[in-house]
Amino acid sequence: VKADPSPTPAKGSFARLAALARLSGEDLQALERAAHSRSRFHAQREIVSENAPALPPSIVLEGWACRVREFPDGRRQILGFLLPGELIGGRHHGQPLATTTIMALTPVTLCPAPAREHGEDGLAKAYAVSSALEESYLYRHIARLGRMSAYERLADWILEIRERLALAELVTANAFPMPLTQEALADTLGLTSVHVNRTLQLMRREGLVEIRSGTARLIEPAHLEAMVDYRPARAGDLRAG
Amino acid sequence: VKADPSPTPAKGSFARLAALARLSGEDLQALERAAHSRSRFHAQREIVSENAPALPPSIVLEGWACRVREFPDGRRQILGFLLPGELIGGRHHGQPLATTTIMALTPVTLCPAPAREHGEDGLAKAYAVSSALEESYLYRHIARLGRMSAYERLADWILEIRERLALAELVTANAFPMPLTQEALADTLGLTSVHVNRTLQLMRREGLVEIRSGTARLIEPAHLEAMVDYRPARAGDLRAG
DNA sequence: CGACAAGTTGATGTTACTCAAAAGTGGTGG
DNA sequence: CCACCACTTTTGAGTAACATCAACTTGTCG
Numbered sequence: 001v002k003a004d005p006s007p008t009p010a011k012g013s014f015a016r017l018a019a020l021a022r023l024s025g026e027d028l029q030a031l032e033r034a035a036h037s038r039s040r041f042h043a044q045r046e047i048v049s050e051n052a053p054a055l056p057p058s059i060v061l062e063g064w065a066c067r068v069r070e071f072p073d074g075r076r077q078i079l080g081f082l083l084p085g086e087l088i089g090g091r092h093h094g095q096p097l098a099t100t101t102i103m104a105l106t107p108v109t110l111c112p113a114p115a116r117e118h119g120e121d122g123l124a125k126a127y128a129v130s131s132a133l134e135e136s137y138l139y140r141h142i143a144r145l146g147r148m149s150a151y152e153r154l155a156d157w158i159l160e161i162r163e164r165l166a167l168a169e170l171v172t173a174n175a176f177p178m179p180l181t182q183e184a185l186a187d188t189l190g191l192t193s194v195h196v197n198r199t200l201q202l203m204r205r206e207g208l209v210e211i212r213s214g215t216a217r218l219i220e221p222a223h224l225e226a227m228v229d230y231r232p233a234r235a236g237d238l239r240a241g
Numbered sequence: 242v243k244a245d246p247s248p249t250p251a252k253g254s255f256a257r258l259a260a261l262a263r264l265s266g267e268d269l270q271a272l273e274r275a276a277h278s279r280s281r282f283h284a285q286r287e288i289v290s291e292n293a294p295a296l297p298p299s300i301v302l303e304g305w306a307c308r309v310r311e312f313p314d315g316r317r318q319i320l321g322f323l324l325p326g327e328l329i330g331g332r333h334h335g336q337p338l339a340t341t342t343i344m345a346l347t348p349v350t351l352c353p354a355p356a357r358e359h360g361e362d363g364l365a366k367a368y369a370v371s372s373a374l375e376e377s378y379l380y381r382h383i384a385r386l387g388r389m390s391a392y393e394r395l396a397d398w399i400l401e402i403r404e405r406l407a408l409a410e411l412v413t414a415n416a417f418p419m420p421l422t423q424e425a426l427a428d429t430l431g432l433t434s435v436h437v438n439r440t441l442q443l444m445r446r447e448g449l450v451e452i453r454s455g456t457a458r459l460i461e462p463a464h465l466e467a468m469v470d471y472r473p474a475r476a477g478d479l480r481a482g
Numbered sequence: 483c484g485a486c487a488a489g490t491t492g493a494t495g496t497t498a499c500t501c502a503a504a505a506g507t508g509g510t511g512g
Numbered sequence: 513c514c515a516c517c518a519c520t521t522t523t524g525a526g527t528a529a530c531a532t533c534a535a536c537t538t539g540t541c542g
Contacts, residue, residue, distance in 0.1 A: 069384045072470050077387040079380045091332075091376070095369065099377045128336070135332070136340045138379045139320045143310045145386035146318040146431030150498070181520065190387030195498055197522060213507095229313050391530070422488065436530055438490060454539090 013061040016085025016168040020133075021125035030114035030123065035061065038111050041104040047088075054098040056112055058088045063108035064179055067100040068187075078188040080137060081105075081161070085168035087113055091131045106179045136233050137164075145190045148228070150199045153189040156228040158209060158216060163232055178216035254302040257326025257409040261374075262366035271355035271364065276302065279352050282345040288329075295339040297353055298368075299329045304349035305420055308341040309428075319429040321378060322346075322402070326409035328354055332372045347420045377474050378405075386431045389469070391440045394430040397469040399450060399457060404473055419457035 014031050017023065023031075038061065041047050047065055048055050060082050067079040079100055082088055088102065090113055116124030140160060144153050158178075165176045182200070183193040191199075203209045208224055210217040218224060255272050258264065264272075279302065282288050288306055289296050306323040320341055323329055329343065331354055357365030381401060385394050399419075406417045423441070424434040432440075444450045449465055451458040459465060 067380065069380065071384075071388060075388045077384040079383050091372075095373045099373065100380055131332075132336045132340065138383070139308065139310065139341050141383055142320050142379070142386060143312075143318040145383060146428075147312060147316045183520080187387075192499060193521085194500085194523090197520095198498095201522085424488080433531055434489085435491090435532080439530095442490085 013059065013085055013168070017059075017123070017126040017130070019167050020129040021122045023122040023126065027114075027121065027123045027126075031059075034059070034114045035111045038109050041065075041108045041110070043104055043106050043108075045104050047102040047104055047108065047110075048098045050099065050101045051097050054095060055089050055102075055110075057090045057115075058110040059113045060084050060086050060088065061109040061111055064105040065102055065108050066105055066184075066188075067102050069100060076187045077190070078184065080134075080141060081164075081188075083161075083164050083168065084170060086134070086164070087127060087130050090127045091134070105184060133233055140233075150189070150191050150195055151202065152228050153191070154185075154196070154199055154203065155208070155224045156230070157185075157189060158218070159221070159224060159228065159230050161216070162218065162221075174218040174221055176216055177214060178211055179214045254300065254326055254409070258300075258364070258367040258371070260408050261370040262363045264363040264367065268355075268362060268364045268367075272300075275300070275355045276352045279350050282306075282349045282351070284345055284347050284349075286345050288343040288345055288349065288351075289339045291340065291342045292338050295336060296330050296343075296351075298331045298356075299351040300354045301325050301327050301329065302350040302352055304345060304347040306343055306345050306349050307425075307429075308343050310341060317428045318431070319425065321375075321382060322405075322429075324402075324405050324409065325411060327375070327405070328368060328371050331368045332375070346425060374474055381474075391430070391432055391436055392443065393469050394432070395426075395437070395440055395444065396449070396465045397471070398426075398430060399459070400462070400465060400469065400471050402457075403459065403462075415459040415462055417457055418455060419452055420455045 013035070014028070017031070018028075039058075041063075050069075062084055065082040065088075067082070069077050069079060071077075082102065088110070089098075113127070114123060116127055137160065140156075144156050148156060161178065162171055162174070162176055165171050170176055180188070181193075182196045185191075186193040186196045189196065200209075200211060204211075208218070208220045210219065224230070254276070255269070258272070259269075280299075282304075291310075301323050303325055306329075308320040308323070310318050310320055312318075323343065329351070330339075354368070355364060357368060378401065381397075385397050389397060402419070403412055403415070403417055406412050411417055421429070422434075423437045426432075427434040427437045430437065441450075441452060445452075449459070449461045451460065465471070
């Protein structure tokens with residue numbers, strides 16, 4: 001964890017918050033200022049540990065992180081992802097201890113999330129929408145793990161990731177970064193890496209999805225969506241309130 | 242949904258909030274007042290529908306409700322439970338639309354959750370802790386569905402429910418109400434009701450758990466806890482902040 | 483008592499896991 | 513440039529856990 005004064009504007013980092021609520025010039029300035037003090041984490045490093053003091057509210061500028069739970073016998077479950085533009089700990093600030101371990105899956109850059117001054121500014125609204133989205137991703141993950149086949153889990157998960165990365169403007173022509181190993185994917189979807197491998201091959205052969213060298217490409221998104229009863233989280237509806 | 246002026250003090254309804262934070266006399270009076278306007282729901286009725294206007298923040302006085310997601314082909318996944326003393330919609334108020342359907346599993350009584358006047362009163366603290374607990378139950382549910390065997394899922398789930406009902410003082414001598422059908426349990430744990438039945442029988446034969454006529458009784462709680470790496474959610478730690 | 487939901491049982495099928503090894507990939511230093 | 517290493521992906525064969533289907537039994541409540 002080291003501070004870095006160089007202000008490289010991370011692609012997609014604030015695009016997401018701006019997509020969730022109308023941000024004022026002041027809001028954007030506060031974000032720019034916050035982005036000057038960054039913390040970086042190497043891949044595979046823990047960012048916060050379960051039951052250790054929680055992080056101050058932060059924004060992911062670059063990279064993928066995840067919440068993860070490990071079992072005493074080595075089993076591992078990835079509980080959720082933290083993607084560029086998303087918030088860490090924006091929700092329950094005031095809670096002293098982290099409820100889950102958070103680790104970096106790739107090199108990760110964070111910056112502090114500027115405090116929302118009043119209930120009605122744009123940033124506060126963006127944080128609230130972000131938090132509601134985070135909750136809906138958890139529910140979706142539960143439904144996926146509880147009631148979908150391996151094939152459906154993969155399809156549904158990829159569609160969710162595309163939707164989330166699109167908010168940060170990281171999706172171009174249905175292609176987007178997907179830096180996970182098949183083992184991490186297995187720990188996400190409640191499968192073994194062997195089975196993930198076979199299922200991915202099947203999707204490839206069927207011409208629906210390509211995942212190669214850290215990039216995912218959806219060939220037939222409509223087909224995938226039909227298969228899993230795809231329902232986007234509709235940030236617009238959340239914003240309306 | 243009908244209002245009922247009779248103030249029958251529901252057992253355990255406020256015990257939980259009082260267990261989560263030190264409540265002042267004012268807090269308790271506000272709760273008593275709120276408990277005068279109740280809404281009741283029959284078993285199997287929807288309390289709120291996904292994407293319909295959200296409920297105002299409410300407290301469960303009696304009965305079990307759940308968040309649920311249904312698939313177009315009839316599959317069903319229970320996403321989480323709302324037990325006596327727990328809050329509905331305390332978290333993201335200001336979000337206009339409900340993110341999940343909530344339905345009553347038994348007859349359910351709700352009352353409005355009194356607004357927390359300032360950030361630092363006892364009620365606000367209790368709501369914040371309740372919300373943090375709710376989040377931790379979601380993470381636990383994900384780990385359960387993703388990485389546990391049927392036997393472990395049942396054991397882990399029962400221990401969680403005991404812990405949650407204990408906060409509302411509904412657990413006596415390791416026995417507590419468990420009104421779910423085996424089919425609802427299956428929809429919770431991502432199994433079929435047939436397999437739930439067989440797994441319950443196995444636990445019964447092994448002398449660990451009895452579930453009969455709406456009551457669960459843990460015979461060997463320590464044994465169960467060892468089996469699933471049981472970690473209580475430690476409301477005390479959350480309160481400390 | 484009758485009817486309907488819930489629980490139980492048996493036989494069989496399938497999805498996904500396990501174990502083991504081979505082949506591909508990328509980074510490093512000589 | 514190549515040799516080497518660790519890691520990831522891929523493949524095969526056998527297995528276990530859980531699902532499916534269908535009947536039968538028990539419990540509950542009018």
